[in-house]
Amino acid sequence: MGKRYTVPARQGLAVRLKKGEQVRVINTHGTQVVDSWAFNAADPTEFMSMEHMRQGINGIIPKPGDGLMTNKRRPILTFLEDTSPGIHDTIIAACDIWRYRNLGVEGYHDSCTDNLRMALVAIGFPVAEVPSPFNLFMNIPVRPDHSIGWEPTVSKPGDSVTFRAEMDLVYAVSACPQDIVPINGAGLAPVDAHLEVLAEA
């Protein structure tokens, strides 16, 4: 509570939130994509679901005021505040070892999928599946011809997004280790982000 956590570059972090508490994700350096997930603390098979959320918000990018829906179609988080330009992604899967294999990486490569699993195991909350993440600050334009782009984030240093927990939940993030496709800025350098847990308003 009131605590500030570092999400180290290329790594993940999970925290438990009580209903009413708030969490803020800070893009400290302004160039970092942060994959995020939320799970019902009482039932890991209920989680924030991008495909259900898009129906709920009638769109592909949530904004302040929106309820972020689970796979049981109820809000698990409310989006309270966004000091960034509001460009986030809900359509792309978390990176994983197969993504990096397809990009030509031969050895191990950190991934948001592995980061989520390790962060959840670290707090004693293992899950069977990795839901599609809410990719904070990720810039994937959908063009009129239905193609997509892979663009650097447009956020500025210190930009943040804030959510309120609508149930007791586990919130997890990963500072995306993607260093081949330039989503984390043209420099291809994953960096730290930060996370704050705030008292009930």
Add this chain to the structure above:
Amino acid sequence: MGKRYTVPARQGLAVRLKKGEQVRVINTHGTQVVDSWAFNAADPTEFMSMEHMRQGINGIIPKPGDGLMTNKRRPILTFLEDTSPGIHDTIIAACDIWRYRNLGVEGYHDSCTDNLRMALVAIGFPVAEVPSPFNLFMNIPVRPDHSIGWEPTVSKPGDSVTFRAEMDLVYAVSACPQDIVPINGAGLAPVDAHLEVLAEA
């Protein structure tokens, strides 16, 4: 093989395909949305995944020539042919009882989620989760302001899509029972569709 199946209005159907076989989904009346899924026959935890597919095809709507990727980032189906105008959906979850509850339905309502589960159980292939479906003929425009629309399908009677199995797999479809939001045509009337299994080309 060579068999034509009816997918009754509001119901589901699952078939097993061998690698190389083809499956064709026919929008017999031209107004019906058909949710579809594919699972690796040897491992139900590997399945066609919209969030991974969108990365693979660099877009939100697959077209002939595209490989439709699993959550392990390899093609499970190849999209061979599309005689429809090419408008399908990959961003919306299958309808479920919570969707109809939120739309004001009080009793039971058929849903693509239940249809998938029942169709898979009927062939002895139960799964733990319901992946986000490939919604054939479903017309969900994504607008420049990131909002989405819920529009009637633009397909014509007899339009079809054809896929080749890239591994032994279970293919499942649901003739969407949505009769409150007009995605199945302005008449709000779910109707039959058909499915054909074709020999290896």
